[in-house]
Amino acid sequence: MRLAAGALRSFRERFDCAGRSVAAWFPGHMAKGLKNMKAKLRGIDCLVEVHDARLPLSGRNPHFQEALGIRPHLLVLNKMDLADLTQKQRILERLEKEGLRRILFTDCLRDENVKKVIPLVTELICTSQRYQRTENVEYCVMVIGVPNMGKSSLINSMRRLHLRKGKASRVGGEPGITRAVLTKIQVSERPLVFLLDTPGVLSPQIGSVETGLKLALCGAIRDHLVGEEMIADYLLYTLNRQQQFSYVERYGLPEPCDDVESVLKHIALQLGKTQRIKVLTGTGDVTVTAPSYSVAAYEFIRTFRKGALGKVMLD
Template structure:
C-alpha cells in the first residue's frame, strides 16, 4: 500500500477523469512493413518445436499480436511476461486468472536484467515439447525454439539471459532501449547444453490494427514504437494523467515540484528549469530580432518518459482498468 501526504492526494482529486483521445490518428504510429517479418517467421516454422512469446508485464493484456497464435499454428506456446521489476504485480493472481481465461495456461514472469525466474523457462519448454508431437523432428534430440513478440519487450535480452544462466557466456543478441534493434529472423543461437537447445530471435511485430488510441498510448509508453511518431509531449501528458489516476506521486519528489499537478505544460516547464534544459528562440519585435530563452518542453518530456521507463516513478500496471473490469476511458467508437 502506497502512503502519500494528504495534500498530494487532494491536489489531483478534482482533475481529469478521462484523457482526450479523439482526433488522434493511431494508425500512423505503427509501421506497416511488419507483415514481412511474420512471413519469415512462418517459413522457419518447420524447424521449430515451441514458441516463446515475450510481452511487457506492464501491459499484460493489451497490445499482444493475435496473429502470432493464428499464424504460427499449433506449436506449444509459452508466454513470458518480461520487465516484471517495472510492473505493479500486487494483483498477480488476478492477472494469471484473466490470462488463463483467454486460454493462456503457460505463463512465466521474468526480469531479464537480473535474470529473475529465467531458470524456470527451459524446464517448462522441455515439458511442453515432451507432451506434444514433434512434426518432422521426432528423432532429433535438440530443441529449436522461436522467440516472438512486439518490439522492445526484451526478446533479445531473454536470449542473452538464458545464455548467462545455462552457458555462463556473454551476449549473442543485440539489445537496446528502442524498438527495431532486431530486424530479421536470426540464425540459431544456443542457450543450453543439456538439453541441447537453440533459439531463433525474431524482429518485433505489432498487430496490424490497434484496438483504440488508449491501447496505442500504453504501447508507446512501454517503448514499442519510436517516441517521435506519437509525440513526446503527448506521451508525457498521458503518463502524467495515468500517474495521477493511479495516485503515484513520486514524480513530485523526483523533480522537486511544489505539488501534484494535472497540467502537463506546468510540469514540463518545471522539469526543464530544474534540469536546465532550455533553448534560445528568436522573437521578432518592433526593434528587430530578440533571442529569448525558453524551456525545452520536448527535452523535458523525454526525460519524464525515460524516468518512468527506468522504474524511478514506481512500478506500474497500465492495464489496471481491465483488471477492475472497466473499459478504457474515452474509448474511440
C-alpha cells in the same frame, strides 16, 4: 510516493486522444518479419512470446496466434521489476480465460525466474500431441513479441545461466534492434535447446490510440512517431490515476499536477534545458528564453522506463 487522501486533487478521468490515429506508427518491415517467421515454423517445436509485465492484458499482437498458433506457447511477462504486481492473480486468471495456460514473470536483466523457461518449454514440447520425437535430438524454440519487450535479453540471460556465455543477440533501449529472423542460437546443453530471435512485430490493427500510447510508453513504438510530449502527457495521466506521485519529489514540484505543460516546464528549468527563440511583436522580433519541452518530455519518459518513478501497471 503516495499522498494522504486529503492531499489528493481531482485528476482526469479519461485521456483525450484528440482524434489521433495510430496509422503512421507502424514501420512497413514488420509485415515482412511475420511472413519470415511463418516460413521458419516447420522447424520450430515451441513458441516463447515475450511481453512487458506492465502491459499484461493488452498490446500483444493477435496475428501471432493466427499465423503461429499451431505450436505450444509460453508467455513470458518480462520487466517484472518495473510492474506493480499486486494484481498478479487477477492478471493470471484473465489470461487463462483467454486460453493462455503457461505464463511466467521474469526480469531478464537480473536473470530472475529465467531458469524456469527451459523446464516449462521442455514440458510443453513433450506433452504436445503435435510433437514427434523420431529423429530430433534438440529443441528449437522461436522467441516472438512486439518490439522492445526483452526477446534478445531473454536469450542472452539464458546463455549466461546455462552456458556461462556472453551475448548472442543485440539489445537496446529502442524498438527495431533485431530486424530479421536470425540463425539458431544455442542456450542450453542438456537438454540441447536452440532459440531463434525474431524482429518485434506490432499489430497494424491496434484497437485504440490509448493502447498505442501504452505500447509507446513501454518503448515498443519509437518516441518521435508518437510525439514525446504526448507520451509524457499520457504518463502523467497514468501516474496520477494510480496515485503514484514520486515525480513530485523527484522534480521538486510543490504538489501533484495534471497539466503536462506545467510539469515539463518545471523539469526543463530544473535541468537547465532552455532555448532561445524569436517572438514576433508589433515593434519587431524579441528574443526570449523558453523551456525546452521536448527535452523535458524525453527525461520524464526515460526516468519512467528506468523504473525511477515507481512501479506502474498500464492495464
